[in-house]
Amino acid sequence: MALTMLDYGYNNKYSTSYGANGATDGGGFVAGEPQSSPAGGKGGYGKDTVRPVTIKQIIDAQQPHPDADFRADGEPFVQVTFVGQIRSISTQPTNITYKVDDGTGIVEVKQWIDGDANPDKMDVEPNKPRLVEDGYCRVWGRLKAFNNKRHIGAHIIRPITDYNEIFYHLLEATAVHLFFTRGPPPSAQSNGQKTGAANGVGESRQEFATAGDSALPNVSPLARRVFNTLKNTPQSNEGLHVQMIASQMGMPVSDVYKGAEELLAIGIIFTTVDDNTWAVLEA
CATH class of the missing domain: 1.10.10.10 (Winged helix-like DNA-binding domain superfamily/Winged helix DNA-binding domain)
Incomplete structure (x- = not known):
């Protein structure tokens, strides 16, 4: 099942290269473990929908028991996207671990290395932006917990080159939080203004x-x-x-x-x- 992004109604009616929808329109990946959406969720929201969040929301997310879904604002989620600054990069034979800080918290992001890939042939484009310490990045991935410690299993992690993306994401995460805590916004048509x-x-x-x-x-x-x-x-x-x-x-x-x-x-x-x-x- 391809991951989707819900229109939460806060004037986010367009797909963009900044938004969480980049995980489908941009990354094009498909969930590795298809799961059915909960019956009746708000506006058709499903837990496999990519949800824009802050790292604090990841840290504070509730999980009643180890096999339960994580929940934020009362809604289950699995796939997340967020932005932050890379504080450290640790390379292992099987994975690369990034510590990412967005100002609300720090979380580890693990990206597994393809065993068939030739590292000598990766990122050969000299002008291609790279992931570096103190640089900013966007992450799409799955929230996981191991030994009571949470981390993100990254599907995609890429450097941010346009810093407007950082502010866009914070606004988008706020809009989604408001959607679940206060409900959909009043119609923009009610005040005579065109959305x-x-x-x-x-x-x-x-x-x-x-x-x-x-x-x-x-x-x-x-x-x-x-x-x-x-x-x-x-x-x-x-x-x-x-x-x-x-x-x-x-x-x-x-x-x-x-x-x-x-x-x-x-x-x-x-x-x-x-x-x-x-x-x-x-x-």
């Missing part, structure tokens, strides 16, 4: 996603072709790699990059698993 139109960005992005190519702003024909290829080519949640787009369009990779840069700049597409893989921002 997402306060700064004009949300409204324009919705138009891009619903109206498609006809609603694109003044972009070059090249960017328009890249957009149409991304939108209409069958793909996984990870989107399409630049090489695949170039093959589909029958043009050099360098030209695809030029068109994609225009689309990235105006927020119509976003990067997923790496800087060379993109997906269309859907409303």
